[in-house]
Each structure stands twice: as structure tokens, then as C-alpha cells.
Amino acid sequence: MRSNASWTDAVIDSFEDLTPTVREFRIRPAGSEGVSRHEPGSHLQVQLLVNGKPQLRFYSLVGEPDGQTWRIGVKRLDDADGGRGGSRAMWQLAAGDRLQVSGPHNHFPLDFNAPAYLLVAGGIGITPLVGMAQALAGRCDRSGRPLRMLYSARSEAELAYVDALRHCLGERLHAAAATRINFAAEIAALPPGAQMYVCGPVPMLDAARHAWEASGRPPADLRYETFGNSGRLAPQAFRVRIPRHALDITVPADCSLLDALEQAGVEAVFDCKRGECGLCTLDVLALDGEIDHRDVFLSEHEKQGNTRLCACVSRVVGSVTLDSSYRPDFGSTTCVRSPGHARDDRATSAGGRQTGGQPTTE
Numbered sequence: 001m002r003s004n005a006s007w008t009d010a011v012i013d014s015f016e017d018l019t020p021t022v023r024e025f026r027i028r029p030a031g032s033e034g035v036s037r038h039e040p041g042s043h044l045q046v047q048l049l050v051n052g053k054p055q056l057r058f059y060s061l062v063g064e065p066d067g068q069t070w071r072i073g074v075k076r077l078d079d080a081d082g083g084r085g086g087s088r089a090m091w092q093l094a095a096g097d098r099l100q101v102s103g104p105h106n107h108f109p110l111d112f113n114a115p116a117y118l119l120v121a122g123g124i125g126i127t128p129l130v131g132m133a134q135a136l137a138g139r140c141d142r143s144g145r146p147l148r149m150l151y152s153a154r155s156e157a158e159l160a161y162v163d164a165l166r167h168c169l170g171e172r173l174h175a176a177a178a179t180r181i182n183f184a185a186e187i188a189a190l191p192p193g194a195q196m197y198v199c200g201p202v203p204m205l206d207a208a209r210h211a212w213e214a215s216g217r218p219p220a221d222l223r224y225e226t227f228g229n230s231g232r233l234a235p236q237a238f239r240v241r242i243p244r245h246a247l248d249i250t251v252p253a254d255c256s257l258l259d260a261l262e263q264a265g266v267e268a269v270f271d272c273k274r275g276e277c278g279l280c281t282l283d284v285l286a287l288d289g290e291i292d293h294r295d296v297f298l299s300e301h302e303k304q305g306n307t308r309l310c311a312c313v314s315r316v317v318g319s320v321t322l323d324s325s326y327r328p329d330f331g332s333t334t335c336v337r338s339p340g341h342a343r344d345d346r347a348t349s350a351g352g353r354q355t356g357g358q359p360t361t362e
């Protein structure tokens, strides 16, 4: 169940491989006179055919617009990396190919009035932060406000956009391969009122959130977004039962639980599809195996209790029995769709609990 989004015809203008696994696409609205400015942290929704089925994906806009095209960076994820086919579908596009896009939307807004900033990126999470760094660099130079960026990727070769970031940030950029960020120390070094913006895999976000909470700083000064494809366990097929709907299905390794439920005729409430808004959470009635919680919505306590899971991103190793959670705002979380039910096709991401946002989802 999604809200309405307006869709625009667009064309792949060009693309460039920035690293062995990151390809940047320039996307031009078809028949328009260009694109207007977008705020740092904004994203595009893109309609793709994944394994022959229409799917939505969300990609952060990279850097400041050139007036003609939007830029997105897409990391190619294979099945073993938790990929669900979206990035592979994007990588199959060639210059001149057409697609439908919606946006820009922004659920990861940048507050320009903070006294200091720490930007933290992990892997492809760099994409929304490039525009933030560019927008803040000059302002912080002029006002004397501290600004730093910490950027980590699996290898030196995978540090996309590092030249552009070095150009605007200079020595304020700390980019390195395979480093673990000491969030407690980094946060302790920030002046009062500083804001931290984080985009990266769930383990990085969890570490950032724990350290921020432990520091006692205002929750609103930590802003983050994630991509919900980074789990602890390799994705594999798992069995799901929903007694309320007399449903017993197997969720394939390359399909989310939410998508599998939709394909089985169970319409679920959702919004962000990135494990951030919590709308898609389902009650766990029984578990035979392990849940790989990949969201940033549930607390650590809730994840350990395994009483709920976010259907859009979290997976199971083994089998699970689920039920819906009643929500007065929506009447119910799931319902069985009758044959021929028309899809309400929109998709706006609600974003993270601090701010929200979509990056670069696979």
C-alpha cells in the first residue's frame, strides 16, 4: 500500500564506471529543458524490470546538478552480496534507453545551520554525502565551522568520488579502505550542537547509533539513511507461513519477503522499503532458524526478541510463521488481494527515524 507518485519519462544520457563495481549514470528527463536544482540528500525513484517483474528502486542523487541531467551511482550487487536484481537491471541499461523516474524526493535533508559537521560514508553510501560535502565546504570555509568526512570502502579501488571529494574538502576528507570507524572517539571530539550524517550498511549505522546514544547528544543531531541489503547472513531461500491468510510460501534468495508476499497476493503496508519507516513490520508467531534483521527501525532489544521483523529488508535462515500487526492508521497491515486487484503504484520513502532517506538501494 503506497501513496501516489508522479512519474516522468527519462533517458539514460550516458554512464561511466567509477570503480570495478560502481557505475554512474546520467539521467535526462525526456523532452524537458533540463533539471532544476535539488537539495543535498535527495533521491530518485526508478522503475525497473527485475526478472521480468516491475520493481521500484531508490537511488541517491550525486552532487550538485548540472542543469541537464541527474547523476546516480549504482553499485552492482550479485546474489552473494545480497543483491535482489535491481543493480543488475540498471547495469544492463545503455545510453538512449528509456525509463520512468519520480522525484527528486528528499528524506535525508541537510541542516545548514549546525555549528559543526561530521559526514560518514560506508561504500556506496557515499552517494548522498557527495552533494552534502560540496554544499557545506564553502559555507564552512567562510564561517570557520568544523567539517570532516570519514569515508571507508572495501578496497582503495572502490573509493568512488574520492577525487571530487578531495577537491572540495582537502585535508578534511579521511578516506581509507577497510577501516573500522571509532565512533565513540569521533563523536567525543565534536563540539556541542554538531550534527553527524551517516550513510552506509546497517552494521555501520548500528555502531553510529549506539555511540551517539551513549554520548547523550540529542537524537535529532544524528541523521542517517541506509541501504537495506546488508545483512549478517548470506541471503538464501526461506519458508514463510501466515496462518491468517492460509499462506505457505518460499521466499527466493533474490526476492524480499515483502515482494514475495505481494506476489502471493498479500498486500502489505510499506513505504520506504529500506528498513527505516517500520510500516512493513510483521509479528513473528514462530521461528525455526534465525532472523537476519537488516533494518534500522527496530531497537536492538526488539531485534534480539525476534517478535517482529521488517518485511522489506529482513530475511530468515530457516522458516518463520508471521502475522500482521494491526495499525489504526491503516486498518490493518496486510490483506489478501483479490485476483485482478489494481496496484496503487507510488512509492515514497519515509526515510530514517532521525531524518530518513534513501540511498542507492540495490
Ligand code: FES
Pocket: 269, 270, 271, 272, 273, 274, 275, 276, 277, 278, 279, 280, 281, 295, 297, 310, 311, 312, 313
Ligand atoms: S517499508 Fe519496510 S521499513 Fe519502511
